[in-house]
Amino acid sequence: MxxxxxxxxxxxxxxxxxxxxxxxxxxxxxxxxxxxxxxxxxxxxxxxxxxxxxxxxxxxxxxxxxxxxxxxxxxxxxxxxxxxxxxxxxxxxxxxxxxxxxxxxxxxxxxPADDATLPVRTASHAAVISLESRVPNAADVFRTMIVALDGIPGNQVEGISPLYAVTHADGSAGRSAVVALQTTMSAAHLERALTALHAAHEGAVTCHIVQMSGIGDEERAALDTGDAQHRAAVLAPWMDMDPQATLQGDPLAFLLASAPDAPFVGMESDHWIIGGE
The missing domain is CATH 3.30.1130.10 (GTP cyclohydrolase I, C-terminal domain/NADPH-dependent 7-cyano-7-deazaguanine reductase, N-terminal domain)
Structure with a gap:
């Protein structure tokens, strides 16, 4: 139709x-x-x-x-x-x-879009975005979030982690994943875009900028990382996506070994992004 x-x-x-x-x-x-x-x-x-x-x-x-x-x-x-x-x-x-x-x-x-004259920032940043949700269709929500992020001018998704199952302290089930993003947006603008996408999904997904390159100390200190360095729900999928990654100078494997929620996090699917569970 x-x-x-x-x-x-x-x-x-x-x-x-x-x-x-x-x-x-x-x-x-x-x-x-x-x-x-x-x-x-x-x-x-x-x-x-x-x-x-x-x-x-x-x-x-x-x-x-x-x-x-x-x-x-x-x-x-x-x-x-x-x-x-x-x-x-x-x-x-x-x-x-x-x-x-x-x-x-x-x-x-x-x-035409290829000749678009909208101004964009010339500086490019490598960012790592965490996605978490407790809704039953979390994988579908994550897919739409990733499409939306990739569709913002100046953004390009360069990596997607496996989907992880998470059992929270209150016994509820959830899912998590991590996305590697190349972006020309500033940290503040990217956070506002994530907030808008969070609102568009009526709070069904929580997203944080876990890490971002090429920003100043004040911008980095202002990032709400969701306490990622202590959470296996973020560290485990991130390490699967990028085994050599570090956070605040520490290898992810080191941080993951001491994460208190490590026993309650496990891979659910490594091909979920194409519709498989």
Missing amino acids: ETNSVALRGVRVEHARVAQMPGERAVHVDVCCAQPQRSAPIDELLGAVVACVQQESGEPAARIAHAVAVRMAQLTESADVQVTLRVAGDGETPAYAGVEWNVHVTDTDVQ
């Missing part, structure tokens, strides 16, 4: 900056793509909206909305995209409820 349109409503991006508006704001984005020729995964579209807003942070709102519209047109191969960007008021004087911008682009405004 042909899809006449695809719409994303109320995509929320925290801590964005908009030119001529003071401070950081929460930005809300609505997107409607008419007659899409490509059925892009929703998580890929959500991740791309978040990435565009973050990459254009500090620019005029109309430019941010236009960047989102162009990227959505590229991803969906839609000839007609409408984007509404709303920024809430900050409660200062003079008071106002919010400001709204509308952008409409057609195929004559959009270059």
Whole structure:
């Protein structure tokens, strides 16, 4: 059956900056793509909206909305995209409820994706992302998360660990996996993208930046790693993916040997990413 349109409503991006508006704001984005020729995964579209807003942070709102519209047109191969960007008021004087911008682009405004002119960071970072979930369909959730991460401009997934089964202290069952990611995003922007994906799945998956190269000491200290250095649920799948990896200078094998949850973690599947359990 042909899809006449695809719409994303109320995509929320925290801590964005908009030119001529003071401070950081929460930005809300609505997107409607008419007659899409490509059925892009929703998580890929959500991740791309978040990435565009973050990459254009500090620019005029109309430019941010236009960047989102162009990227959505590229991803969906839609000839007609409408984007509404709303920024809430900050409660200062003079008071106002919010400001709204509308952008409409057609195929004559959009270059092919390979020639996209959206600005990206030139510095590339190697990041390790942990994924954990207690829902029964955790493997499916992880797959969609990985597709969404890979679909964000400037990101490329370079490694995926086996799927691990985890028994938590309260007796509940869970799953975990680790992803190696090459990204042009800053640590703060990548964390915000992960937060947005966490919210998109209604909290069904917890994700952390466990390690990231090429960032300063302050950025590294600010990372919420989920206490990865003490958790076999993260260390075991990571070591399977990259046996030579280290964390804070210590080999993963050394950290895993002293992890208190090591007896309660075991590999479930090494080919789960292609649909096998």
